Amino acid sequence: MSDPNSPKILHEYPDGIQEADEPMPSWWLMAFFACIVFAAGYYFWYEQFAVGKPQLEEWRDDVAARTKKKGGGEGPTAASLLALAQDSSAVGEGKTAFAQNCAACHGDKAEGKIGPNLTDDAWLHGGNPEEIYKTISKGVVEKGMPSWEGTLGGGRVQRLTAFVLSVKNTNVPGKAPQGTSAAAAPAGAGSTKPAGSAVPAASASAAPAASASAGK
Ligand code: HEC
Numbered sequence: 584m585s586d587p588n589s590p591k592i593l594h595e596y597p598d599g600i601q602e603a604d605e606p607m608p609s610w611w612l613m614a615f616f617a618c619i620v621f622a623a624g625y626y627f628w629y630e631q632f633a634v635g636k637p638q639l640e641e642w643r644d645d646v647a648a649r650t651k652k653k654g655g656g657e658g659p660t661a662a663s664l665l666a667l668a669q670d671s672s673a674v675g676e677g678k679t680a681f682a683q684n685c686a687a688c689h690g691d692k693a694e695g696k697i698g699p700n701l702t703d704d705a706w707l708h709g710g711n712p713e714e715i716y717k718t719i720s721k722g723v724v725e726k727g728m729p730s731w732e733g734t735l736g737g738g739r740v741q742r743l744t745a746f747v748l749s750v751k752n753t754n755v756p757g758k759a760p761q762g763t764s765a766a767a768a769p770a771g772a773g774s775t776k777p778a779g780s781a782v783p784a785a786s787a788s789a790a791p792a793a794s795a796s797a798g799k
Pocket residue numbers: 681684685686687688689697698699701705706707708709715718719723726727728729731743747761762
């Protein structure tokens with residue numbers, strides 16, 4: 584006890600074991616508390632408020648950005664979008680993003696509300712993969728369709744396109760067809776075929792209604 588360097592003894596047990604008062608070094612405690620603060624910040628940033636993108640999404644955006652760079656900045660190709668429409672995890676993510684961002688105007692099942700029905704074969708701005716991608720990323724702002732590339736990023740717009748391609752031609756009952764049907768527009772009509780789980784008979788019945796509203 585008389586040695587100033589020996590620790591203070593808090594308790595002495597009957598068997599001779601002593602409990603000394605030696606706190607953790609302060610650098611260690613600092614690091615420990617910093618970890619707790621970091622963990623809380625991390626949790627709110629990624630999990631609670633989802634400000635930060637999940638790793639998978641960050642990676643996909645990265646890949647999309649690199650692909651775009653390689654392809655001369657022209658965005659995804661019809662082939663890459665059609666391939667994405669066959670990828671059920673990408674379509675699933677597109678579906679979630681659709682429910683969050685698009686359903687208010689296009690309906691839960693994309694059957695149309697303020698915005699057109701996206702499940703028919705009639706399109707105001709074209710039903711080819713690249714045209715759909717372009718409509719979603721750039722929007723038709725003067726007609727009330729927002730531009731999404733800034734808000735959602737190219738990767739998510741691609742997954743939304745994949746989702747729209749997956750519901751295209753499924754003819755969910757809803758808003759009447761608007762625009763030109765693929766059957767009536769020879770240009771590019773063939774190239775959209777692989778995407779649709781198409782009901783061939785339906786395009787015939789949709790065509791008269793489409794041409795009726797095409798002149799609006
Ligand atoms: C504020 C309402 C609104 C929201 C939200 C909205 N849209 Fe639209 N969308 C519209 C309107 C209105 C049109 C029709 C534009 C026109 O008449 O030219 C449209 C058109 C479209 C078209 C073209 C349809 C065609 O016939 O060519 C696609 C594709 C589309 N929207 C996809 C989406 C997706 C995907 C989202 C979500 C990321 C979305 N929209 C969110 C209102 C909306």
